[in-house]
Amino acid sequence: MSNIYDVARLANVSTATVSKVLSNTPYVSVQTKERVLEAVRQLDYSPSLAARGLTNRRTYILGLVIPNDPDYLFTDPQLLEVIRGVENTANDNDYNILLSMAKKTDQGSAYTRVLRTGYIDGAITVETFEGETAGKLLDDQGLPRVSIGYRNGLNPLNSVHSDDYRGAYEAVKHLIELGHQQIGVISGPANFVGAMEERLRGAKTALLEAGLEFNPGFLTYGDFTAESGYQASRVLLEGTARPTAIFSMNDRMATGVMRRARELGLKLPEDLSLVGFDDISLAALLDPPLTTIRQPSVEQGRVAVTKLFELIKEGKKEFETVVLPVELIVRGSTTRLN
């Protein structure tokens, strides 16, 4: 592999000039510039990022930190979308993505080292459960960081997330408008930062506005997996007074509800209306197709990186949290209460 000296020699200039040409610094004549570029072409030269990082203090690498604890979070298909949005946007701007799937137990491991070692110019952290330490580690170093999700609970700075409140509100309002008054809610894990609280708040607000009251007995918790939705729905569907509709805080848990309902001989949507959250690709293909709240996952990644660039390149310290709009997608799993 050729280095900057090879190029300089071939173009008959100094390495300083080569560097200037490559970084578009002014005061290089057109002829010289062309000669250098020709040499670069001939040698198929590309500058060593390691060397560049050493002088520059810029590595053109962003960290993407995703908690790997617990395992089941990782089966979320939306996550892949987020990753895709992050990677593509970074790449469009000539940045690369270093992936860190942090385990809480890690101390001094490769992942920690990378976050501490000037190897990345900034980071995106996917916020999940309370008690993740990666974010603090980054902040302590003053590294630019953008959260996907809710940072430190509901701190309205430097994060990007969907409008969870609104989504839940719309979901429940939709059910109420269909005549439902007994509405069960399956939440995600209670210690999942921010999002679940917001969705619960949205759901409650919708009830309140309709003059209905929230029945704590109709609130259960799952862990986002389909299996947990199945379990949670037992509580709701096998009690004496069962709800006529269920709002599940993600689609996968909703599939669990469907399965349970089927087993109990309940027909959707006639006997039970069901609204999910996420709009995973499968949602439209279920039987009946699932009414749900669409969340812009790729977009979350995209916006997070764009915002991170503002912090990195413009030296900004903070920005107002970006809340991305969600959309109610009405399909076949909800119907008017008869």
Place this chain on the structure above:
Amino acid sequence: MSNIYDVARLANVSTATVSKVLSNTPYVSVQTKERVLEAVRQLDYSPSLAARGLTNRRTYILGLVIPNDPDYLFTDPQLLEVIRGVENTANDNDYNILLSMAKKTDQGSAYTRVLRTGYIDGAITVETFEGETAGKLLDDQGLPRVSIGYRNGLNPLNSVHSDDYRGAYEAVKHLIELGHQQIGVISGPANFVGAMEERLRGAKTALLEAGLEFNPGFLTYGDFTAESGYQASRVLLEGTARPTAIFSMNDRMATGVMRRARELGLKLPEDLSLVGFDDISLAALLDPPLTTIRQPSVEQGRVAVTKLFELIKEGKKEFETVVLPVELIVRGSTTRLN
């Protein structure tokens, strides 16, 4: 952030000694070593990977190259598992993962640059369609590389993949043992390297061994999405002579088949037996639960990295392709032909 000089000064030694301590080179006295380590601790020092990479020619970063063309491949939940296997194994060995989602159209973009610039010590490429260039780019530089999937068609070197042949063979054999003779096959895209050919070969072999002949009219193609399975199954299920069983080369397409069958009033498994491939987490939760071939996705990532380390650390040039066993999971979507 402190550097090696700070540590050296504090410990009253030369930087060389610090470096030796940190890399466990012999000929450092216990006392000195302890003094250095104490200084490291006090200063919370960790060496700059950039600088280290410059001298070392080791970056402790592996590239993970995943084609991003076409989009729909990316919705594969198995992919996340593979990524997880790769990342975790790399991390366990103090390596990090640089994610590259290559678009074919990219030339000279961030991703290409990273692959050419001595920034990674090796790479894992996820093989999908023919004509991907990232692999060649890496090979041209002599960078160690392991493929997940089938390298250059069926080249039996330096790759890791599941036993696609065996999986398809078992799937179809299972159907035959249940008495089915008219078996439809929904393949993935024909230009998907290796895997589809192998699965088709497996299916044909099973038929042949049972003295049945392969009916080309019962072979259709999808693109791995549920929607394409739905479309493909129309061809199979709406003809005059329809198969009594279908082998779908992935689970998502199988869900499309289920949907179509339901629409046509066909009951699974009585009227139609269905076998998928992958065993995605949803498979067990479908109605009926899907009989399928389980593929070890996390394991593929894990093995790929392990093998890559052999190439990098031991300087090996090649290894025999690792074929990971698959497993037939019999659930409710298949039954004896009556």
Place this chain on the structure above:
DNA sequence: ATAACTTAGTTAAGCGTTTTCCTATTTTTA
């Protein structure tokens, strides 16, 4: 007692860039 090792630690070069000063030439301004 001397030669030959072994151990412990240091010096300084080198990895491949970028960037800050410089110098020299050309162009503009008054």
Place this chain on the structure above:
DNA sequence: TAAAAATAGGAAAACGCTTAACTAAGTTAT
């Protein structure tokens, strides 16, 4: 037409680490 300003390019230091080569002291073998 002289001074000032703009343009073009180069020399060399700096980034933070590793490592080859070296020195010096202590240990062992003869």
